[in-house]
Amino acid sequence: MKDLFRPRSVAMIGASQVPFKVGTLGVEALTSGQFEGSIYFVNPNREGSIAGRPIYSSIADLPDGVDTFVFAIPPRFIPESLEEAGEKGGRLAVIFSGGFKETGDEGRILEERLRQVADKWSMKIMGPNCLGFVNTSIGLNASFTPAFSRLLPGPVSVITQSGGMGNIILGQLAEVGIGVSKWFSVGNRANIEFADLLSYLGEDPETKIIILFLEGVDDGRRFLTAARNTASKKPVLALLAGYTQAASRCALSHTGSFAVSERIYREALRQAGVLTLESAEEVADVSLALSLIFPWRESKIGLLTTTAGPAIVTASICERNGVEVPLLGPSTRKEIEKIIPAEGYAGNPIDMLATGWADPITYVKVSDILLREEAIAGLIVFYFPPRNIDLMFPLNEFGEMAARHQKPVLVAYGDRFCLKRDQEQWARWKIPLYTTPERVARVAVNLSRLARIRQEGCT
Amino acid sequence: MKDLFRPRSVAMIGASQVPFKVGTLGVEALTSGQFEGSIYFVNPNREGSIAGRPIYSSIADLPDGVDTFVFAIPPRFIPESLEEAGEKGGRLAVIFSGGFKETGDEGRILEERLRQVADKWSMKIMGPNCLGFVNTSIGLNASFTPAFSRLLPGPVSVITQSGGMGNIILGQLAEVGIGVSKWFSVGNRANIEFADLLSYLGEDPETKIIILFLEGVDDGRRFLTAARNTASKKPVLALLAGYTQAASRCALSHTGSFAVSERIYREALRQAGVLTLESAEEVADVSLALSLIFPWRESKIGLLTTTAGPAIVTASICERNGVEVPLLGPSTRKEIEKIIPAEGYAGNPIDMLATGWADPITYVKVSDILLREEAIAGLIVFYFPPRNIDLMFPLNEFGEMAARHQKPVLVAYGDRFCLKRDQEQWARWKIPLYTTPERVARVAVNLSRLARIRQEGCT
Numbered sequence: 001m002k003d004l005f006r007p008r009s010v011a012m013i014g015a016s017q018v019p020f021k022v023g024t025l026g027v028e029a030l031t032s033g034q035f036e037g038s039i040y041f042v043n044p045n046r047e048g049s050i051a052g053r054p055i056y057s058s059i060a061d062l063p064d065g066v067d068t069f070v071f072a073i074p075p076r077f078i079p080e081s082l083e084e085a086g087e088k089g090g091r092l093a094v095i096f097s098g099g100f101k102e103t104g105d106e107g108r109i110l111e112e113r114l115r116q117v118a119d120k121w122s123m124k125i126m127g128p129n130c131l132g133f134v135n136t137s138i139g140l141n142a143s144f145t146p147a148f149s150r151l152l153p154g155p156v157s158v159i160t161q162s163g164g165m166g167n168i169i170l171g172q173l174a175e176v177g178i179g180v181s182k183w184f185s186v187g188n189r190a191n192i193e194f195a196d197l198l199s200y201l202g203e204d205p206e207t208k209i210i211i212l213f214l215e216g217v218d219d220g221r222r223f224l225t226a227a228r229n230t231a232s233k234k235p236v237l238a239l240l241a242g243y244t245q246a247a248s249r250c251a252l253s254h255t256g257s258f259a260v261s262e263r264i265y266r267e268a269l270r271q272a273g274v275l276t277l278e279s280a281e282e283v284a285d286v287s288l289a290l291s292l293i294f295p296w297r298e299s300k301i302g303l304l305t306t307t308a309g310p311a312i313v314t315a316s317i318c319e320r321n322g323v324e325v326p327l328l329g330p331s332t333r334k335e336i337e338k339i340i341p342a343e344g345y346a347g348n349p350i351d352m353l354a355t356g357w358a359d360p361i362t363y364v365k366v367s368d369i370l371l372r373e374e375a376i377a378g379l380i381v382f383y384f385p386p387r388n389i390d391l392m393f394p395l396n397e398f399g400e401m402a403a404r405h406q407k408p409v410l411v412a413y414g415d416r417f418c419l420k421r422d423q424e425q426w427a428r429w430k431i432p433l434y435t436t437p438e439r440v441a442r443v444a445v446n447l448s449r450l451a452r453i454r455q456e457g458c459t
Numbered sequence: 460m461k462d463l464f465r466p467r468s469v470a471m472i473g474a475s476q477v478p479f480k481v482g483t484l485g486v487e488a489l490t491s492g493q494f495e496g497s498i499y500f501v502n503p504n505r506e507g508s509i510a511g512r513p514i515y516s517s518i519a520d521l522p523d524g525v526d527t528f529v530f531a532i533p534p535r536f537i538p539e540s541l542e543e544a545g546e547k548g549g550r551l552a553v554i555f556s557g558g559f560k561e562t563g564d565e566g567r568i569l570e571e572r573l574r575q576v577a578d579k580w581s582m583k584i585m586g587p588n589c590l591g592f593v594n595t596s597i598g599l600n601a602s603f604t605p606a607f608s609r610l611l612p613g614p615v616s617v618i619t620q621s622g623g624m625g626n627i628i629l630g631q632l633a634e635v636g637i638g639v640s641k642w643f644s645v646g647n648r649a650n651i652e653f654a655d656l657l658s659y660l661g662e663d664p665e666t667k668i669i670i671l672f673l674e675g676v677d678d679g680r681r682f683l684t685a686a687r688n689t690a691s692k693k694p695v696l697a698l699l700a701g702y703t704q705a706a707s708r709c710a711l712s713h714t715g716s717f718a719v720s721e722r723i724y725r726e727a728l729r730q731a732g733v734l735t736l737e738s739a740e741e742v743a744d745v746s747l748a749l750s751l752i753f754p755w756r757e758s759k760i761g762l763l764t765t766t767a768g769p770a771i772v773t774a775s776i777c778e779r780n781g782v783e784v785p786l787l788g789p790s791t792r793k794e795i796e797k798i799i800p801a802e803g804y805a806g807n808p809i810d811m812l813a814t815g816w817a818d819p820i821t822y823v824k825v826s827d828i829l830l831r832e833e834a835i836a837g838l839i840v841f842y843f844p845p846r847n848i849d850l851m852f853p854l855n856e857f858g859e860m861a862a863r864h865q866k867p868v869l870v871a872y873g874d875r876f877c878l879k880r881d882q883e884q885w886a887r888w889k890i891p892l893y894t895t896p897e898r899v900a901r902v903a904v905n906l907s908r909l910a911r912i913r914q915e916g917c918t
Contacts, residue, residue, distance in 0.1 A: 020817040098802045098812065162768020164843050168895055215771055239772075246784030246807060247774035250767055253804035279897035308709055309621020312674055313698075315706035325705030343557045345712035348705060353557065358479040384623050436627055438738035 001200045004092050004124060005135050005182060007068035008037045010142060013059065013081055014072035015041035015050050022096050023072035025144040026132075027051055030070070032149040034139025040066060059084040068092045070132065070142055075099035078128070079113045086121025093118065094142050095128035101188045102129055102253055114190050130187025131163030136180055137206050143185065154179015155208035155291050159197045161186055161215045165239070165280070169211060172284035176434075177423040178291055181206045193219060195226035202230035209235050209287050212274070215242035215251040224272050231273030235290050235450060237283050238269055238276045275450045285439055286446045288432045293408035298377035299323045299448040302370040303349035304363065305382035306356030310412065310437035311349035314380060317441035323448050325349065326375045335369050348376075357385035357392065364397045371405035378408040380440055395422075399429025408447070412440040460659045463551050463583060464594050464641060466527040467496045469601060472518065472540055473531035474500035474509050481555050482531035484603040485591075486510055489529070491608040493598025499525060518543035527551045529591065529601055534558035537587070538572045545580025552577065553601050554587035560647045561588055561712055573649050589646025590622030595639055596665055602644065613638015614667035614750050618656045620645055620674045624698070624739070628670060631743035635893075636882040637750055640665045652678060654685035661689035668694050668746050671733070674701035674710040683731050690732030694749050694909060696742050697728055697735045734909045744898055745905045747891045752867035757836035758782045758907040761829040762808035763822065764841035765815030769871065769896035770808035773839060776900035782907050784808065785834045794828050807835075816844035816851065823856045830864035837867040839899055854881075858888025867906070871899040 012030060016023030023043075030039050031051045040063070042056045049055060056062055059069070059081060069085040071078055075097045082093055100111035111128065118125050126133055132143035136153040145167065156178055160166030163185045173180060182204070184197055194212070201207045210230065230236055242251035243262035266276050277283050299322060305311040315325045328336070328348045336346040339362055345351040350370070355362050363381060370376050379402075383393055402409045411426060412434045413419050419435055426433045434440040471489060475482030482502075489498050490510045499522070501515045508514060515521055518528070518540060528544040530537055534556050541552055559570035570587065577584050585592055591602035595612040604626065615637055619625030622644045632639060641663070643656055653671070660666045669689065689695055701710035702721035725735050736742050758781060764770040774784045787795070787807050795805040798821055804810040809829070814821050822840060829835050838861075842852055861868045870885060871893045872878050878894055885892045893899040 020813075022813060103802050160768070162766065162771065164764070164766025164841070165768030165772060165896075167766075167843060168769060172895070213768065215768070241768070241772040241775040244775050244778030246762075246778060246786070247771045249786070249806055250771050250774060250804060250808040250810065253767070253806070253810065280895050281897065303705075305623070307621065307623025307626075308712070309619070309624035309672065309674070309700070310627060312621065312706045312709050313624060313700040315709060316700040316703050319703035319705060327705070327708070343562050345709060347708055347712070349709040351709065351712065354479075354481060382623070384626060436631070436739050437624075438740065 001124070001196060002203070005133060006138055007092065007140070009040065009066045010035070010037065010068045010070060010140070011040040011042055011059070011062055011066045012070045012072065013042045015043050015055065016046070016072070017050055021072075022144045025146060026070060026072050026096065028146040029141040029143050029149060032146050033141040035141070036139065038066075059088055062088060064089065066090060068094065068142065070094040070096070072096045072144065075107070075110060075128070079110070079117055082114060082117045082123070086117060086123055090121070090123055092124050092126065094126040094130070094132045095187070095190075096130065096132060096144055098129040100128045100190075111188060111190055118191055124192050125190040126184065126192055127187035128190060131166065131185035133185065134180070134183040136182070148183065151183070152179035154181065155206075156180050156211060156287050157182040157201050157204065157207040157209070158211045158213070159184045159186060159194060159201070160213040162213060165213045165241075169213065169280045169283060172280040173287065176284045176288045177427065178284065178288045193222065195219065195222045198223075198226040198230045198236070202233050207234070209290050210237070211283050211287065212236065212238040214238060214240050220268070224268055227269065227274050228272040231454070236274045237286055238274050239280065239283055240265065240276055270453055273454055275446060275453060277446065281439070282442055282446065285434060285443050289408075289410065289443050289447055292427060292430045292432050293410070294406050294430070296378060296408050296447040296451045299451070300326050300375055301378045301380060301444060302373070302376040303380050303382070304352070304366055304370065305349060306352050306354065307382065307384050308345075308349065308351045310382045310384065311351065313437040314441040314444075315349055317438060318444055321445040323444050328373065328375065332369060332373050336366055339365050360393050361397065364394055364401050367398065367409070368401050371402070371407050371409075376407070378410070378444070380410045380412065380444060382412050382437065384413070395425055395429070399431065402429060402431060410434065410440050410443060412437055460583070460655060461662070464592060465597055466551065466599070468499065468525045469494070469496065469527045469529060469599070470499040470501055470518070470521055470525045471529040471531065472501045474502050474514065475505075475531070476509055480531075481603045484605060485529060485531050485555065487605040488600040488602050488608060491605050492600040494600070495598065497525075518547055521547060523548065525549060527553065527601065529553040529555070531555045531603065534566070534569060534587070538569070538576055541573060541576045541582070545576060545582055549580070549582055551583050551585065553585040553589070553591045554646070554649075555589065555591060555603055557588040559587045570647060570649055577650055583651050584649040585643065585651055586646035587649060590625065590644035592644065593639070593642040595641075607642065610642075611638035613640065614665075615639050615670060615746050616641040616660050616663070616666040616668070617670045617672070618643045618645060618653060618660070619672040621672060624672045624700075628672065628739045628742060631739045632746065635743045635747045636886065637743065637747045652681065654678065654681045657682075657685040657689045657695070661692045666693070668696070668749050670742055670746065671695065671697040673697060673699050679727070683727055686728065686733050687731040690913070695733045696745055697733050698739065698742055699724065699735055729912055732913050734905060734912060736905065740898070741901055741905065744893060744902050748867075748869065748902050748906060751886060751889045751891050752869070753865050753889070755837060755867050755906040755910045758910070759785050759834055760837045760839060760903055761832070761835040762839050762841070763811070763825055763829065764808060765811050765813065766841065766843050767804075767808070767810045769841045769843065770810065772896040773900040773903075774808055776897060777903055780904040782903050787832065787834065791828060791832050795825055798824050819851050820853050820856065823853055823860050826857065826868070827860050830861070830866050830868075835866070837869070837903070839869045839871065839903060841871050841896065843872070854884055854888070858890065861888060861890060869893065869899050869902060871896055
């Protein structure tokens, strides 16, 4: 499967120019990226050209060497077309069209025919009933969402059972400023399973973090084995849905998947070393942290603030969820008390009060003391100045100090505007930046859960 | 207390021009708003003028009729200054300075002196150790956060024990596009308690929704009585923190508050009709919905989508938390099946597939059928077109249709950019707009929790 998603050339069957048709959006997606391979369009009902490329009337007419075929035609025509693609030497078929397993017995038979044709020619099928895939490292957008051509390249890859949720996850990743390597919408999984893609991404040097969106899995045992293998190599984060009544009947109609008991499933994933999370936002927040910070070893953190409330909120969430906020020893407290005002608090959370924003180098000094402390394995810093438009924070001094200690450091700002402006600067120092104390707290909790899960997996 | 936060004139003691001093930020805050009353500055150590206004050397020198005094001077000078303010006829003192109850016995004694002086002159004290207050309806920013002068006026009022968390809540409210009426940072609550402000806001015609951030309450019984009274008049939403070990020792150092057991406290609030929530984001999301939609009566909702995943995620969250997603009756299903493609699903969640964005008037038609159905008390619509930059949604037709049914309707988009652009248009039709299925699902769950809590309160 190594080069399957790195094609030399792509042909799109059912390329169109009629507004809003999947075949039109697919053309726009393919041609708006940076893909340097050849792109061909096939449509027996059209002549002339689309996007400066001639329209071929049949797959047989195409030049040799096309390895990927994208299908945006009605389901009943696909088996025959797939046969032609096989004859032509195709290795991967991406089938956008629905109308297969998810619609009942007739569709199930049609999908079985697809599988037989694919087996005959040793082809792999992405879909049917899927949104395709994206590989940013070769600028390939083989989906029907043109917006994916603007994805920032980066270390995260996504495998999603739902194109819609896959899109939402991408939106949240962009929001926190982290880029994407590969994105797969698996649809009905005619012959490419979660397990296959997990193993592929486990070996993919461009992928550092894997995100899964699951509505149910047919082949649980094979999936869990692949998940365990992959999770031993790099972090695997999962979002689950579809385990309640209405959700599962919709999932069944969606990709023909049955969901087992959610509790059993979560426990199996945990044992496989996979971290299950609660929302696309949480997945993005944790991915950002994993892409930047030093390994999270122990669940003991320091909290440093100029305003107690956010630190209290964070401490509450951390302590309720197994992350300690240990009281500092007397000597460390004394050292900190020398720097912060008498009205402040040095016990942990450390509250510097206004000194923090009036003389922000205090952040560097106090953090340096905290990170030296053995009882503190990581640090969360809250920066909420009263005029949050100006970045007075001594970012480089802070970054250099933090880098010396090689412990994870996270930062929370109150202001979305500043977040967007500053997240890259912080990322250069390997410090992830968040908006609210609740979100940064959830990240600490989840990093600590992940460390625990992976540790258990090793014993 | 009715006119206490609607002063005719404000004097600031400790007005300064030294960068980053609270007295400087306070000047900036006061003068950057639209306040039409008089503003005076007092500072015995300075001469000349600040922001075009003369500096008075003492409170005694001020013209008569100043009703609000804002203090940004060291704590030890405050009792005497407060005495002068009382003599001058002051009714409200806003004390930014810390160094009182939260710092130990000495501070406690100093704070007791404040209370005695205030009692003597029948003055009320906001703080000490607080961020002040804002009243957008008179353009008054009596805080030391100049950014608050740009707050959008609106129906939400906030009472916060932490200036920092209060600031974060304001950020999240702005993010979802809802405005603010009053904002109070209570600090140490020398003689203005949560109960007082709750009762005041309960009667305030400009306030439709109340948000509380609590780290602990000294006078639980009085607070819960006021909460019950107020919650019977308008929705009261609460965020709690500070009930774990590190969090509570920091809360004690912060505003000198002891927290009782969190579980007991949550239950007491529930019985009082107050909805406790988990994050500033959730508080903002629920406030937006409460400010717009028709009352949430029954926990039975319809979900309408063009892509199953987000609806499945929402159904999962709803069903796990007491909101039904009922299967539609055969006649309604048939009606819907006539409109949506055969590969779609009409059971609820309703999946229209690509038809929804290729021919978006389908949203209006299907929603009209759904909202007519008795089994459906509210509707969530998911709009995730493949090119989410263009708003092809027939917003006005949809809005008119929804208004006829007088049932709550919520919408989720995938794209933050479009959200910002469109939220006002949707709000005009009383439809709140959210980014992710998880957030819109949590809103449905919380509205349904609130309806249940308030119903129980009535029986």
